[in-house]
Amino acid sequence: MGTTTAGNRNSCMLHGAVQTIKSIEGAVPIIHSTSGCGVQQYAGVSSLSGNGGSGYTGGLGIPSTNFLERQVVFGGSSRLREQLKNTVKIKDGDFYVVLTGCTPELVGDDVPAMTKELQEQQYKAIHISTPGFKGSVHNGYTAALTGLLRQFDKITCTPEEQHPTREKDDRLVNLLGIIPEQDVFWRGNLKGLKDSLKGIGASANVLFGPDADEQEWTTIFNAALNVSFSAHSLEICEWLESNAGIPYVHFDGYPVGAQQTGELLRCIGKQLDLEQEKVEAWIARKENNERYYILQFLDAYYKHGFQKKFALVGDSAVVLGPARFLTDPLGLLPSLIVVTDDLPQQVRDSIVRQWNEQQPGSEARIIFESDAKVIEELLIAEDIELLLGSSIESRAAERKGIPFVPVSFPLAERIVLTKGYAGFDGAFTLLEDVGDGILGNDSRYLQDLTGAGSDRDEQGTNPKPAFSGIEN
Amino acid sequence: MNETRQRLPRTREKRRGALTAYQGDCAALADELEREEPRQRIRTYSETSDDEVIGAIRLLGRISGSVTIIHSPPGCGAIKLEDELKAGGSPWLITNIEENDSILGADDKLREAVDLAYRTWRPEIIFILATPVVAINNDDIQSAATEKEDLYNIPVVPVFAAGFRSRTAVYGYDLVFHALAKYVLKGEPSASPIPAVNLIGAAGTRTGNIIKDLNGAGVSYNNVSGSLSISALQQSLSASASIAIDKDDARYLLEWLEEAHGVVHLEETAPIGLAGTERWLLAAAGAGGSTGQARAYIQEEKAAAAQALERQRLDGVSVFVDLPPEQAFGIADFVEELGGEVAALSLTHADSSHAPRLREWARRSNPQVYIQPGQPFEKINALGKLEPGLYIGKGEAAVWAARAGIAAVAVDSVDLYGFGGVRELAPLVANALRNTALSRYLSAGGSSYRAGWLSKSVNWHIKQEVK
Numbered sequence: 035m036g037t038t039t040a041g042n043r044n045s046c047m048l049h050g051a052v053q054t055i056k057s058i059e060g061a062v063p064i065i066h067s068t069s070g071c072g073v074q075q076y077a078g079v080s081s082l083s084g085n086g087g088s089g090y091t092g093g094l095g096i097p098s099t100n101f102l103e104r105q106v107v108f109g110g111s112s113r114l115r116e117q118l119k120n121t122v123k124i125k126d127g128d129f130y131v132v133l134t135g136c137t138p139e140l141v142g143d144d145v146p147a148m149t150k151e152l153q154e155q156q157y158k159a160i161h162i163s164t165p166g167f168k169g170s171v172h173n174g175y176t177a178a179l180t181g182l183l184r185q186f187d188k189i190t191c192t193p194e195e196q197h198p199t200r201e202k203d204d205r206l207v208n209l210l211g212i213i214p215e216q217d218v219f220w221r222g223n224l225k226g227l228k229d230s231l232k233g234i235g236a237s238a239n240v241l242f243g244p245d246a247d248e249q250e251w252t253t254i255f256n257a258a259l260n261v262s263f264s265a266h267s268l269e270i271c272e273w274l275e276s277n278a279g280i281p282y283v284h285f286d287g288y289p290v291g292a293q294q295t296g297e298l299l300r301c302i303g304k305q306l307d308l309e310q311e312k313v314e315a316w317i318a319r320k321e322n323n324e325r326y327y328i329l330q331f332l333d334a335y336y337k338h339g340f341q342k343k344f345a346l347v348g349d350s351a352v353v354l355g356p357a358r359f360l361t362d363p364l365g366l367l368p369s370l371i372v373v374t375d376d377l378p379q380q381v382r383d384s385i386v387r388q389w390n391e392q393q394p395g396s397e398a399r400i401i402f403e404s405d406a407k408v409i410e411e412l413l414i415a416e417d418i419e420l421l422l423g424s425s426i427e428s429r430a431a432e433r434k435g436i437p438f439v440p441v442s443f444p445l446a447e448r449i450v451l452t453k454g455y456a457g458f459d460g461a462f463t464l465l466e467d468v469g470d471g472i473l474g475n476d477s478r479y480l481q482d483l484t485g486a487g488s489d490r491d492e493q494g495t496n497p498k499p500a501f502s503g504i505e506n
Numbered sequence: 507m508n509e510t511r512q513r514l515p516r517t518r519e520k521r522r523g524a525l526t527a528y529q530g531d532c533a534a535l536a537d538e539l540e541r542e543e544p545r546q547r548i549r550t551y552s553e554t555s556d557d558e559v560i561g562a563i564r565l566l567g568r569i570s571g572s573v574t575i576i577h578s579p580p581g582c583g584a585i586k587l588e589d590e591l592k593a594g595g596s597p598w599l600i601t602n603i604e605e606n607d608s609i610l611g612a613d614d615k616l617r618e619a620v621d622l623a624y625r626t627w628r629p630e631i632i633f634i635l636a637t638p639v640v641a642i643n644n645d646d647i648q649s650a651a652t653e654k655e656d657l658y659n660i661p662v663v664p665v666f667a668a669g670f671r672s673r674t675a676v677y678g679y680d681l682v683f684h685a686l687a688k689y690v691l692k693g694e695p696s697a698s699p700i701p702a703v704n705l706i707g708a709a710g711t712r713t714g715n716i717i718k719d720l721n722g723a724g725v726s727y728n729n730v731s732g733s734l735s736i737s738a739l740q741q742s743l744s745a746s747a748s749i750a751i752d753k754d755d756a757r758y759l760l761e762w763l764e765e766a767h768g769v770v771h772l773e774e775t776a777p778i779g780l781a782g783t784e785r786w787l788l789a790a791a792g793a794g795g796s797t798g799q800a801r802a803y804i805q806e807e808k809a810a811a812a813q814a815l816e817r818q819r820l821d822g823v824s825v826f827v828d829l830p831p832e833q834a835f836g837i838a839d840f841v842e843e844l845g846g847e848v849a850a851l852s853l854t855h856a857d858s859s860h861a862p863r864l865r866e867w868a869r870r871s872n873p874q875v876y877i878q879p880g881q882p883f884e885k886i887n888a889l890g891k892l893e894p895g896l897y898i899g900k901g902e903a904a905v906w907a908a909r910a911g912i913a914a915v916a917v918d919s920v921d922l923y924g925f926g927g928v929r930e931l932a933p934l935v936a937n938a939l940r941n942t943a944l945s946r947y948l949s950a951g952g953s954s955y956r957a958g959w960l961s962k963s964v965n966w967h968i969k970q971e972v973k
Contacts, residue, residue, distance in 0.1 A: 036604045038575075038619040040597065040626070041590065046581025065554060068638050068669035071581065072554025073880070076902070078584020082591065088905050091954045094880040095906065098554040101670050106642060120551035120967060124883055124959040136579055137638045137670065140608060166579035167608045167639055407626060425591050446591040 041406025041426055043374060043444055046166030048135045049075040050174020050216065051181075056092045057214035057242040058251070060128030063091075064121055066114050066145060067135025069100035071166075079171065082425070083215040083443055084450025097121045101137045110138050114148045122157050129158035129189040131182070139165035153188055160185040172266040172349075172375050175213045179270045183254075183277075190252065200278070205306060206257045207231065208239045208280070210271060211264030211351055212288060212456075218445045219352075221245065222454020222463070223288055230295050230457035233316035234303055255280070259305050261298070263288045264351035265381040281305065286385050287354030291461035292317065292324040293363060294355055320458040327462050328363070331469070335364075338472050345370035345416055347409060347423030348442025350377060350385060356422065356441060359461055360468070361393055368398035370416045372409050372423075374442070377402060420472065437475035439467050510766070515684040515758060517672035519546065522857035526673040528877035529888075529965035532851070533868035535875050539861040546971040555880030556854075559637055559669045560585050561678020564709035566665070567595025569682075570733045571630035573623040574598045577616055577647065578637035579608075582669075597627050603639055611645050620654040620662060630736055631661045631690065633682075641668035663689045674855045675879065676830075679708050680758040687762045691739055700728065700741065703794030704748035704769065707731025708755030715926030716751055716777055722807070724799035725790045730759075743767045747793035749786070751923055752776055754832040757859065775863065777923045778836025778931075779843050780808055780815075787924075807925040818932035820846030820896070823939065826889060826912070828852035828878070828899035833922065835863045837898055840931065842870075849894040850874040852885065876964065882906035883955055888964045896939060911949030913942040 048067065052075045055063040065072050076093050080086040088095060099117045101110055114132070121130060132149050149161040162181030164174055182189065209227055214220045224240035231238045239250040239257060260271045260282035271282035283305060289295040296317040303313035334340070344366055346353045350373045360366040373385065386400050403409055406426045413421060413430040421431040422439040425446040431438030440448055441455070441464075455464045509515055518524035523544040528535060538544050559582060566574045567589040573596065576583045580602050589595035599622060601607075601615050616634065623632050632654070634647050647664045655662040665685045667678060705720065705727040707713055713732040720727050728745050730738050742748065748763050748771040750756040760771035772793060777786035784804050791800035823846045827838045831853045838848045850873050856864070867873060874892070878884050885903060889910045897907035901916035908914040915938045920930040953960070 036602055036607075038599050038601050038615060038622060040599050041587065042580055042583050042600045042602065043587065044580055045584045046579050049581050049584060068557055068559075069552070069555045069673075069879075070557030070560045070585075070669055070675075073556050073560060074581055074584040076554070077588045078581075078586070082588055088902070093882075093905065094553060094555065094902050095882045095954060096554045098552060100549075100552045100555065100673075101638075102673065103668075103670050106670055116550050117552070124551055124955060126954055126956050135581075135638075136608070137642065140639065140642045165605075166581040167603050167605050169604075170580055444587060444591060446588075 039405040042404065043406065043424060043426065044170040044172065044376065044404055045075070045079050046171065047169040047174040047177060048133055048164045048166045049079050050171035050213065051133045051162060051164040051178040052096065052174070053079060053171075053215040054175045054178035054213070054242070055131045055133065056089065056096070059246060059248070062121070062125050062127035062130045063096055064117065064130055064132045065096060065098040065135060066110065066117075066132055066138050066143070067098065067101055068137055069098060071135045072096040072098045079215055082446050084218045084445045084448055086215055086450075091125065091127070097125055106137060106141055109141055109143055111143045111145070111148055114138075114143060114145060115151060118148060118152045118159070122152065129160070131178075132159065132161040133164045134161070136165045136167050139163065158189045160188045170376055171216050172213060175216070176266050176269050179210070179267075180273055183270070183273060186255070200255050202258050203253065203256045204258045205236050205308070206239065206253060207236055207259045207261050207302060207306070208241065208254055208257045208274070209261050209263070211262045211267030213264070213266065213351070214242050216349065216443050217352055218443050218450050219454040222452050223456035223460065224454070225452070226454045226457030226460040227288065229459065230299065230320075231302065233320070234299050234308055234313045236302055236306060236308065259283065259302065261285070261302065264349070265377050266351075266375070286388050287351045288456040290355040290359040290455050290464060291363070292321040292458055294358060295458050296321065324458065324461060327465070331465055334469060334473070338476055340468070340472060341365055341367065342419035342472075343367040343369045343417060344420035344422060345372070345413055345418045346441070347372040347374060347413070347427050349373070349375045352442050354385065354389070356455055356464055357398070358392060359464065361396065366420070368393070368396055369418050370412065371398055371400045372412065373400060373402045374404045374409070376404065420468070422468070437471040439471040441467070510684065510688045510762070514666055514671070515680045518674045518677050518680070518855065518857055519672060522859055524674050524855050524857035525877050526855050526879050527968045528856070528875070529968065530875060531868070531872050532864045532875050533872050535856060536861045536864035536868055539856060539858050539864065547968050548971045549881070549967050550969055551883070551967040553881050553883060556675035557669045558672050558675060558678035558681060559635070559667045561675040561709070562635055562665055562667045562681050563678070564589060565679050565682045566633050566635065567593065568709055568732070568734050569596060569631070569633075570735045572596050572633055573627050573629040574633045574635055575616070575619045575623055576600045576635045576637065577603065577612070577619075577640050577645065578635075579603045579639060582637040597629075599623055608639050608643055611643060613646055613650055616645065616647065616650045617654065620650065624654075624658050624660070629660065631663060633685070634662065634664045636664065636666045636668065638669040641666070641670070661690045673879070676755060676757070676855070679755055683758040683762065686739060687759075687766070690736065691743060693740060693743070699746045700744045701794065702726040702728045702745050703790050704728045704730050704742045704745040704763070706742075706748055706750040706756040706759060708752065711751045711755065712921035712923065713751065715921045715924035715930075718926060719777070719783065719787055719803070719807070719924040720790060723787050723791050723795060723803045725787070725795035727790070727794055743769065745769055747772055749774060749790045749793065752830070752832045754830060754859070776832040776836040778833065778927060779840030780811060780925075780928055781843065782836050782839055783924050783928065784808065811925050811928045814929055815844065815932050818844065818936040820844035820935060822847070823895040824849040824892070825896045825898060826850050826852065826892060826894040826907070828885065828897065828903055828907075829917070830854045831856055831860050831863075833917070836922070837917070838867070840928070841898070844932065844935070846896070847871065848873045849892050850876060850888065852876040852878050852888070852899070854879040883959065884964050886910045886953065886955055887960055887962070890960055891964065896935065898935065908945045909948045909951065909953065911945050913938045913945050
């Protein structure tokens, strides 16, 4: 973050926090900022996350103080006090989270004091500082979760909840790092991981979305292990380790398919001291399952030439697992992986090192870049036959006349509800989507041959202007 | 207009007494807006809604040959990403202001962004959009713009949005038109006016249907709608008159063209419905064509459309219309043409320019009128009390009406205007009533609003502002 970018896909800290909080059942985010901040999150993030919608409490229904000039001049604390007092009377929720945007942070409103007033009235309410200028949407996820954990006692007010039994459940893990909405397939991915863990006798707190069971937030401190799938969840894991004694394991991205999910389960099994035979039996069963489906798909693989050189663009948590699965076992040829989230240099180095260890001999380049124009130039120059990325990259695929598979944020032209690529079964969804991309491109090619309407020229390129007007 | 000498245009509140919170009937609101200074109201509880930054971003996205630099932290560009991907908006950069920049200023970063924009796209014009952080830390956008304009010899235009100056999102359009008037449209109009009427549309106005009608009616027009070009804007100074598809959105440009260049604007209501389209086309033809040809065209189109409408009647159905004012009034007229009854009008804002329309409605059925930019909590409350048979609005609000158990129509997917609009809108409305299963299903799912709130009056949280 911090540098000028074209076609920026990483929104701000406030938006990351809003989408994180509103994805928790029973949580009500309250935005303390200008009126447009909530709409920007709704239209510019939710609706571009596979056309995500208002849901129970999002969209235009998010409480917001709608800062005005007089609050800039005189301070917005009293307006916030009024908003808080009325929100609890109007919006149904288990707890309330005040999220501050840029304007009140610059003005210096005393938000903690206003939130404390609500707490003193026995409402479960906390405040998290999330000005947009302090970070990206990913940092918003981190800030929201660490903020919730640090103030956990404030959102669990009943006597037994105030002193929750923190007895460890030695089979319970918290899954962290899959960011609601920034990961377009977040619901499906969390479900895929949860289902994958069931077979080894472990249970998972996914914490967000419809697959989070009612008691998950009350048992978050009881977990025996945290599993991090993104660099953006490391801070949360470290906090839980130092404050709740919960160790963690970290993976660069969620696992896709039997091989990667098997590695994850073996690691979790070891950490939780689970019965090794049971773990291996479950993995073996799922490997057989995967083999069955790959055999079913094999004819199409060869008939339609699936073994293509590919590029993949998206968040680190989203691209690395699919890239590995397509490379091994599927045998596709990774050429370029563009990681679009902002990561510290040591994390970047670690991702490259891990990739090279896992895929020895791979010729793939891993580039860390978020500028849509730079990425498009890289893709146009790259010798690839398949592109996986966001709606932004679809234009590059169109220009090159190659199959495109939408896998990352922003995703404007698809509806995504339950789909996910993570875990054992997620691999099949990825196969289906890659298949649709390749077969769909083949059918367009056939239409071209029969003259059934296309504006491609004889080189197969497309004369339409590229994203943000980049010309050949 | 002396206002172009100012850095900022006056807000709609100051210019026309715009209100963004109200409940009453049409007569009472008309009385209020006809006062010299309507009493401003505030909400003691509010929900997110469009602001001037969003309005400006949407309009800037429609200006062809332009690049917009959003000078802000990353979140203020989110809506631009949506605009680009879903509406094909113009290229853009964002400076991604971070904490240090918010303290020390980010002028240098802005200058580099202008260089990058010029090198990359060679645009006709570069806009620099200020945002809340910049408005507070007071970055010197103006000198960066002037410096780069001299360097590249293209207009580099600052648009001073703040996100907190006005409660109306349409003020964002005013900011863009003000900037164009101040910095770009400086040339003198040609000596003899061009025999054409300016067709003006702002960010959200679809133009396909109305352009078809203008062509059919033989009206000569200068197209300042859809994808706005600087050359069409420049040419607009020499037109014989201006007519807007939605004069509320285009208000600033219409008035500036008239006051600064003598291009009269036709105060015609939006071309929605049969009568509305007829009135609008005749007015346009009077200024840019022949009314004879227009009348012949209108008769033919009206007859065809009226025949189609026979099968799409709304007889006796009460309708809650929830849209920006010009669209709301047009759709409400159309509801009556279909035999329906307007249960209430919900407007994003209302100002003195809307008083005549409100007065007209006061003389007809004097329905309830709410002013609710967004604010689903008030809409759901009002819908629960009025229990209309149908809701017509935009998708983002229609979802809340459907959840309240009301059959809902969202107009986002159709081009509302002209005779084509009549043909598109009527079946949409009829279909919503033909199968109301979804709203019935949704109403069983409970609400995110507490019962205590829903039992209160709709305007419980609307208070008169204390100055």
